Amino acid sequence: MRTIRCLVFAALCLAARAGENNSFLLRNATVHPVSGPVIPNASVLVVDGKIAEIGPKIAPKGKIRIVEARGLHVYPGMIDSGSPVGLAEIASVRETVDTGEIGDFNPQLRALIAVNPSSEHIPVVRANGITSVLVTPGTTGGGRGSASGGLIAGQASLAHLDGWTWEEMEIRRSAAMQMTWPAIQMPRGRGGDLEALLQGLGVRRTTFAEARRNQQQQVQKIQDFFDAARRYQKAKAAGEAIQTDLRYEAMIPVLEGKQPLMITAVREREIREALEFAAREKLRIVLAGVRRPGKALEEIAKRNIPVVLGTTFATPLEEDDPYDDPFTLPARLHQAGVKFCFASFGVQFARNLPYQAAQAVPFGLPYDEALKSVTLNAAQVWGIDSEYGSIEKGKFADLIVTDGDPLEIRTQVKMMFIKGAPVDLESKHTRLYKRYMARP
Amino acid sequence: MRAAFFATVLLAPLAAQVTVIQNGTVHTVTRGTFKGSIVIRDGKIAEVGEKVMTPAGARVVDATGKHVIPGIIDAHTHIALDSINESSVSVSSMVNVAEMLNPESVSIYQALAGGVTVCNSMHGSANSIGGQNVVFKMRWGADARGLIFDKAKPSLKMALGENPKRQGSPQGLQIPGLQSPQNLRYPGTRLGVEDVIRDAFTRARAYQREWKDYEARKARGEKLLPPRRDLELEPLVEVLEGRRLIHAHCYRADEILMLIRVFDDFNIKGVTFQHVLEGYKVAKEIAERGHYASTFSDWWSYKVEAYDAIPYNAAIMHRKGVLVSLNSDDAGGAELMRRLNTEAAKVVKYGGLSEDEALAMITINPAKQLAIDPWVGSIETGKDADLVIYDKHPLSSYAKAEKVFIDGKQYFDRDEDMSRRPKFEAEKEGLHKKLLDQQKQAMPQNRRPS
Numbered sequence: 001m002r003t004i005r006c007l008v009f010a011a012l013c014l015a016a017r018a019g020e021n022n023s024f025l026l027r028n029a030t031v032h033p034v035s036g037p038v039i040p041n042a043s044v045l046v047v048d049g050k051i052a053e054i055g056p057k058i059a060p061k062g063k064i065r066i067v068e069a070r071g072l073h074v075y076p077g078m079i080d081s082g083s084p085v086g087l088a089e090i091a092s093v094r095e096t097v098d099t100g101e102i103g104d105f106n107p108q109l110r111a112l113i114a115v116n117p118s119s120e121h122i123p124v125v126r127a128n129g130i131t132s133v134l135v136t137p138g139t140t141g142g143g144r145g146s147a148s149g150g151l152i153a154g155q156a157s158l159a160h161l162d163g164w165t166w167e168e169m170e171i172r173r174s175a176a177m178q179m180t181w182p183a184i185q186m187p188r189g190r191g192g193d194l195e196a197l198l199q200g201l202g203v204r205r206t207t208f209a210e211a212r213r214n215q216q217q218q219v220q221k222i223q224d225f226f227d228a229a230r231r232y233q234k235a236k237a238a239g240e241a242i243q244t245d246l247r248y249e250a251m252i253p254v255l256e257g258k259q260p261l262m263i264t265a266v267r268e269r270e271i272r273e274a275l276e277f278a279a280r281e282k283l284r285i286v287l288a289g290v291r292r293p294g295k296a297l298e299e300i301a302k303r304n305i306p307v308v309l310g311t312t313f314a315t316p317l318e319e320d321d322p323y324d325d326p327f328t329l330p331a332r333l334h335q336a337g338v339k340f341c342f343a344s345f346g347v348q349f350a351r352n353l354p355y356q357a358a359q360a361v362p363f364g365l366p367y368d369e370a371l372k373s374v375t376l377n378a379a380q381v382w383g384i385d386s387e388y389g390s391i392e393k394g395k396f397a398d399l400i401v402t403d404g405d406p407l408e409i410r411t412q413v414k415m416m417f418i419k420g421a422p423v424d425l426e427s428k429h430t431r432l433y434k435r436y437m438a439r440p
Numbered sequence: 441m442r443a444a445f446f447a448t449v450l451l452a453p454l455a456a457q458v459t460v461i462q463n464g465t466v467h468t469v470t471r472g473t474f475k476g477s478i479v480i481r482d483g484k485i486a487e488v489g490e491k492v493m494t495p496a497g498a499r500v501v502d503a504t505g506k507h508v509i510p511g512i513i514d515a516h517t518h519i520a521l522d523s524i525n526e527s528s529v530s531v532s533s534m535v536n537v538a539e540m541l542n543p544e545s546v547s548i549y550q551a552l553a554g555g556v557t558v559c560n561s562m563h564g565s566a567n568s569i570g571g572q573n574v575v576f577k578m579r580w581g582a583d584a585r586g587l588i589f590d591k592a593k594p595s596l597k598m599a600l601g602e603n604p605k606r607q608g609s610p611q612g613l614q615i616p617g618l619q620s621p622q623n624l625r626y627p628g629t630r631l632g633v634e635d636v637i638r639d640a641f642t643r644a645r646a647y648q649r650e651w652k653d654y655e656a657r658k659a660r661g662e663k664l665l666p667p668r669r670d671l672e673l674e675p676l677v678e679v680l681e682g683r684r685l686i687h688a689h690c691y692r693a694d695e696i697l698m699l700i701r702v703f704d705d706f707n708i709k710g711v712t713f714q715h716v717l718e719g720y721k722v723a724k725e726i727a728e729r730g731h732y733a734s735t736f737s738d739w740w741s742y743k744v745e746a747y748d749a750i751p752y753n754a755a756i757m758h759r760k761g762v763l764v765s766l767n768s769d770d771a772g773g774a775e776l777m778r779r780l781n782t783e784a785a786k787v788v789k790y791g792g793l794s795e796d797e798a799l800a801m802i803t804i805n806p807a808k809q810l811a812i813d814p815w816v817g818s819i820e821t822g823k824d825a826d827l828v829i830y831d832k833h834p835l836s837s838y839a840k841a842e843k844v845f846i847d848g849k850q851y852f853d854r855d856e857d858m859s860r861r862p863k864f865e866a867e868k869e870g871l872h873k874k875l876l877d878q879q880k881q882a883m884p885q886n887r888r889p890s
Contacts, residue, residue: 092743121741315773319546320868322861323553348741355782358837408837409785429740433752433791436720437759 022049022420025060029069034076034375035390046397049420069401076390077131077398079378081308082343083350085133086115100139105225107250109154111137112173115166121347123427126161128351129400129413135159138178153178162418175382176262177254181274182218184211257284268294292317297336306381307340312359331364341378358407460494464503469803470818480825483848488819509834510818511557511826512780515734515806516714516767520545527566530636534671535571537563541584547774552578552852554778555828555841560810563597565689568604568636570597577846593811595685596675600633600695601745634698641706644676686711691745693721700725712809717749720756727761732809734765737786755791765806785835
């Protein structure tokens, strides 16, 4: 039975590669729409990549392909709200890494155009039920306060984890502008920075006052950059003859509040400063990498700012924080009324996105919220919820079919559909597995 | 008289120290899983079964609806060490990380709260032959000596591949002015790594012979000076004589096979290959010699030698007859350590192993690799009462450790931890306030006339 199902699915995948099939009737499954209650023993009709109908009994019309899913569960495909998947292959080899461009302000950079559709990571990540990713150009966001890729890293792009080219993977080319709010910390520096070298060798320690001054200088740089972009915007709007500047051009949607500015801010001080800045500049922002919001949490809730949480798989930032601090953070955000979604903020462990959401459940986050945080909430935060994030009529059929709760590690993802087309769940890992299991 | 007095005082609480964990799902790992109870007496498991006698006056811990497993054992960490790598030499077998053990490291408590009771905290991987390791129990609150699990067999770290090569690579870590091609450290290739190891054990053999000759001649009544002690070679002689274990950091199949052959030549047995991410390619060779493997569940691609790593590694090696454990490699915080239970769930997902096989990889298997399985690693009568109570099945993403016992003593209780928090918070705020007040008072004196 299992083999037959696999074979059928493999045949479906081949058909999809030929570009002919994005319509099917999936039958006898438990459907988890996320946006509403679970529907047992239901069918999902997909026509031309979109969900046409969900219900207990749908009669097959015409020659539509039947996908038998008895005993299985259907969920919307999961969304990773921040990962450089496709931009980084082997972390330690710079030649394979395209995150963290040189320079403090690079709003003109677009993550999507460097996504390698042949990256071995793509099939590996999607095999665990993740259908799309906000591909981030910076390496920041991990929640440890470190930043690389400058202050404005570039435009993060929403991409499907399938496609022959990055154009075919595209959902939104410029889903968000990625920025880091400077933290009070050891001075940043690259190879030749004498100060960084001395710090690294422990020869010299930065005093708090110095670190604070460094941070304020960075903040001032941000202010200056926004002021300049604002002047550019005004001059352009006034029809003045100005030379096109790609950096300032890229800032216009941000300044107009059309494109969210995703600001990494880890601790209370940075969060407060980022919130004040956003209010002053009238920007639409999303906070990312929040770890220690303190009392700023109320402020985040009051201003209705969505948050992208990094992995729960972390130890507390401070030694005397409760041991479960990273595990309870999502529940605390939820209780405060903050909308949040999860990001892996990495490539290697992006496939563990569902498990990082699950980790918050025993520590107070309601299960339904955990599931939403990797599906519908993410779609809402990035403004694609009219098309993605749940199983609803009219939305694209980004679906996964599993043998259980996808947030449980032991659950297997049996099938995946992106825009209604079946997606191959094999990867470098399954290929090597089969090859070496068969070694005599 | 005085001694006798102390003896009675000490013995009285000991006699009363009986705890019964009642009516839980007991995962013994070696003797099956059943609904039952565990009697703990004098720090040991006195009885385990579906029905046990609860002695009068025993402390009863109700585990109804909960799951009990043996304390988790992590065969590869670097936690609670103030220093990890002595990287200036290719063979650093003379150093011992036990001397750097920091009992105040909060990672110990984090690991404990994640159900870990024993870990092997090791020297780093900068050298082909590294330093000596330390096995300790998470007896949070004890001093460094009190943490150490003294029954554990001593061991030595070794390392192959990119890490020991790094110091010898002109492309490696470059600090201008501090490192020049003149002071690169041999080896810089995998070829050199083998040579360093082979050379060290060859020297160790000669040193061993020197001492044997000396002992023999001394026994015959000859008067002679003993050989000069060599602190680098002594631990290697212990390895040759089976008195010290080896944990060998490795990645690629070729280097794993190389080391197996070196060990063949020196008749070294029972080695644990650490990381061993391409172990699945040479599982047959590892199993043939009875060596062990301690690996990650799903790490890959963080460096070139990890690019062929697959999450099926543990399952393949296990199926081909290798004794496998899963480890965290944590240093600093106990991030992965404290969720090894769900790391074990990954061998169920990737490769379809059974739940018992999965649990074995974080309990009895690492215990065997560290040669501490006579005392820990499973729930059996006579073993140390190192136990974890979870609220749900330990392989579930939703499980959390509620109580952790080591040597029968409860070292972690989630409820207690939670109830202590307001007090800690108040204490912390008080200290902050005091500090601020002091600064305020100090301010006027610092101010200079403008």
